[in-house]
Amino acid sequence: MINVTYSGNEQEILNSQKVSRLQSIHDNLYAKKGAGHDFLGWLDWPSNLSDSFLQNIKDTAEEIQKQADVLIVIGIGGSYLGAKAVIEALKPHFEKNPQFEVLFAGQHVSGAYLKQLMNYVEDKEVAINVISKSGTTTEPAIAFRFLHKYMEDRYGQEASERIYVTTDENKGALLNLAKDRGFKRFVVPDDVGGRYSVFTAVGLLPIAAAGFDVNQLLKGAKQAEDELSTFDAENNPAIKYAAIRHALYEQGYTNEVLATFEPKLNYVQEWWKQLYGESEGKEQKGIFPVSVTYTTDLHSLGQYIQDGKRDLLESFLIVEEAGEDLELFEAEQNADELNYLAGTSLHDFNLVAYEGTSKAHLSGGVPQIGIRLQKVDEYHIGYLLYFYMLACAYSSYLLDINPFNQPGVEEYKTNIFKLLKKPGYETE
């Protein structure tokens, strides 16, 4: 389903020592042992989820579409990027008078953004899905404070029927509020961290509300779960991707540039950056994840990638089949010198551009990983995201890093709370 290739010598990487290392990681992973094993709920999530859970998501999405023109999804980090990645990959670039929109808030703290958002939805019917495990993560809490008031001012009692909460099952500020006001609730599972949560209600409710087929998304994820659970270092693309990037890291390639020729995958790249950056970037280790979109960025960072400092590895995420496409035609006047391309589809042009770019960067000293995805639809995106999550676990364990914690995000939060004199932090 996903094909991973490497520009160098695979046999050298997959030597017996590395394979036995990967084997033991595999065994620990599936035995749910090893660092962070309390957060492995995502590993068999696609095969474990119940029909009634999924039906509830779909029914609620339908209810939201009936009652509203706009769903505002409030979340940050893993409570934002999974849904955003899938929706951006699947929705059209332009829409005339969209029937239903999914917009986001709480992914930053911008007064202008929130104000303009509230103004924008003035003449539309609104529903809200607020996603936060604790309910006290500052950014979504700020956005929800404004939007909750907006909804109560606008809808009165009825606001409660338009607010959907995705939070902890048993505790927390948002759970208490939801119970008090009678908001419909969905669960952020205890054993799935934010950046691994796209297939839980965190990702599924916004994706379903946006009109996409969550059955197919989960079918793709389950296919990945099944296929990628086998230990086969040479043929399991998740293990292969992890092994290659780790070998390159050991050789001093410490920046990974994830390149795609499909602009719709920009937020899949953002999601990938969180997944890998937050999983691996600890103890002064880890590959720094960076993204580019080609051919756009061939006219920007391309020069650096070709000729700059040689600590870059490039991984190309290539889509094999186009969705909508156009074909170049012959023009009477060939001033632009493009007649030689008549009959070529734009997708085929991009595939050739990939080949030409890959060769050029390789000759510039940038080692490469190719990741080929058949097409961009719910099923294949579901497969891809599961693939990246699983590979990330292998990759982190190869660095002796716990993939499932994020100790480094506390320090800036504590600083901010101290500076703002949050109760409990004033004295320090």
Add this chain to the structure above:
Amino acid sequence: MINVTYSGNEQEILNSQKVSRLQSIHDNLYAKKGAGHDFLGWLDWPSNLSDSFLQNIKDTAEEIQKQADVLIVIGIGGSYLGAKAVIEALKPHFEKNPQFEVLFAGQHVSGAYLKQLMNYVEDKEVAINVISKSGTTTEPAIAFRFLHKYMEDRYGQEASERIYVTTDENKGALLNLAKDRGFKRFVVPDDVGGRYSVFTAVGLLPIAAAGFDVNQLLKGAKQAEDELSTFDAENNPAIKYAAIRHALYEQGYTNEVLATFEPKLNYVQEWWKQLYGESEGKEQKGIFPVSVTYTTDLHSLGQYIQDGKRDLLESFLIVEEAGEDLELFEAEQNADELNYLAGTSLHDFNLVAYEGTSKAHLSGGVPQIGIRLQKVDEYHIGYLLYFYMLACAYSSYLLDINPFNQPGVEEYKTNIFKLLKKPGYETE
């Protein structure tokens, strides 16, 4: 106007050797000597441009706004990012039924994008600004081939009055076509490279058409030109920024993370990545430019920046005064624990978040540069972009790199043309 600070010891950086190096770069730059001196047209562009040039831009923008509902700007790289950066910085996040829209094409090769774009503008009146020095850069040429046909099919003869061309003054495919069809023409100057072209017609026409004040933009740029031309290593922020980042590069900080708390500056960051990456990334040298938006990415790459591999330097682009803003209020039910913030504006929250983040990342071993901009409006953005261009010249010359060429972008192009058997490339 712009204040640059450094987390380390400035005196150590600005030692006598470095200062005399910078002095000689300064002298060569303003004497228009040194590598790439044929491309220094941008240096005194703001003070050199004529009233009639500017009046022509503004009149044309007005004409476009009268005849059309949508301007499609076709360009890539420097013919795209300057206008995009300024427009995104200044336009609102959301607009209900916008009166006039500026959309982009030719910045990549996506059949779905172009098809959906043509469908989107079906019921709107359309004008086009195609920007390409040669007229044969593949991506914009492809987009224009489709859109030119679209315009001719839709408007017939009248299409020629709706197409505006920004190209070479004396030669090239687009110039010839423009003369033949009678398109109104603007000039891409010979002595200004794409990534330094935002203040020429390349950037100005789309920015003016989008409804922004190009007089103020250029006033800011001219203020920067005047203020930053003086050699004063300690007080000239452009020289200071270049000196600090070069010193950090020499210490092994080879990735610069440009961080902002203002999401509207995302495309200023993209523009900056092209400017620095394409100017410096040569001869296996140069700082790799990366961008993050906070607080969004504190919940993503933040973990890596705090604790990952220590080759990162962080430059914060901080906006001191908010435009539109909101203020937090006290809520009866304090479940979200935010009442302690009542009376704080969201902009003030971001300034505190900056302080807390800066301290945290500093203690994690990430050296920092602070770049403070008073506010986001035409004048200050004009100043900022000039500042970054000038600093980039200093910074590249400190690396003994010609800031104005891009030798590494030929190889992939040649490969692509060979693979596609473009006339002239078939035999190889």
